[in-house]
Amino acid sequence: MGLSVKTGSFVTETATGSKAYTGLGFQPKVLLLWSVGGVTAGTFRTGAYTSVGFGTDSTHRAALGWSSQNGQNFSNCARTQGPNVLDLVQWDVTTHIRADLVSMDSDGFTLNYTTVNATAKIVHYLAIGGSDITSCTVLDWPCGVATGNKVVTGVGFQPDAVMHLSIGEPSSGSSLQADARLSFGMMEAGGGQWSNVIYSVDNSGTSDSQRHQQTGKCIQKLTTTPSVNMAAQFVSMDSDGFTVNFTSVTGVAERVFSLCLKGGSHSLGSFSAITSGGPAQDSPSLGLAPLTYLLSSFNSSGQASPIGSTRWSLGGSDGTSEETAWANDTDALGTSASDTLSKTDKAIVICSATPAVLGEADHSALGSDVFTLTWSTVPVTAHELLYWAIGAGAAPAARIPRWLPVMRTHDPRPLDAVA
16 A cells, blocks of 8 residues: 545544544554644634644654643733643643544544543544555754754654754753744745744733744744744755754753654645635646645734744545634734634635634645645635645655755756756
8 A cells, every 4th residue: 555644633632541532544654633622513612722743653752732821911821841642721821732642543543532621622634554655753853052952862764855843942852831832834845944933921011922934944943033043944855854044142041842753745835725716726846646735824914023922723625524623813912812713624814803704715625736725715815825645656856945055057957947
């Protein structure tokens, strides 16, 4: 079996202990979970949670969490990290819901709930398996403390794609902290990369939240200015890991958790959601036949600098099922306003602070070189979407990362044509 993929969702348990999730039709090798603490699919919920986690087995996994309480005169925000695959943090800096990966099973996976809530929350997932995935692991490593290249080793193989998570915490292992920060980024051997980051300040009389998204960086961190105070870009995939170039640093060795994959084919990029016409929209040319894709957005057009308000969407489809979630924490308010939305019938949703849906799309088709969305609500303003498309077979040959200078004396072809 080449590549097996499954997108789906479940609700969290309300009692501690192990729970087996079945029906995938294969044994996964990689599991990605995300949640915004939604209770009823398709219904906005006040108070914002976000958890993103991944795992390859019971000892290689990581999850990060972020939260902001609604309706507060002084903002109440928190973040968490830990060796789990699901970690929803309460804004009073306590664990809300936590689950660890027990095993990858023949028809699914098993989680162990160590902290539960009486109200079950929606969790979305992407599971990847099959013989095309020859190696996978999760690595916890310290970011660079000085600008320049950082060689990361200990992966055990040369990855084809890497996903990065960070909350800007210098200690390894489990951590609960005030201030809500979450960085989410990716890079692939062909040179594609992107990242988005959200940040909400705790105990502020006027809400202070911001977000940023870039296609030239794979890791970012924000400070209160708002400005980027830590960023890295892809350099290479190496025999035992990878190299990234830190263009800005805080001087503190903050932890980054990286999901590393070898096998399959991967394409990373961005495009702008349509604002008229349609409703069908093809992705850019992927250079592969996608079997599944993930979409992420900070709910704005592309911006050179961070902008106000935490706002973030994550979704995707396996060609049959589609899942998406959205979280918001509005900036510059005397009383905090934070909301979330989970949907199990859309591939991506974009919303306003109201909150109201500005744009949402269904999966329409998987083509030989594109995936197609159908916008049931077409956004009236531009919004940049980031994508990770995954196909069967070997990863494409590496290209020179686009941010590196290239000297060419006689070949008139564009760089992508030469690769």
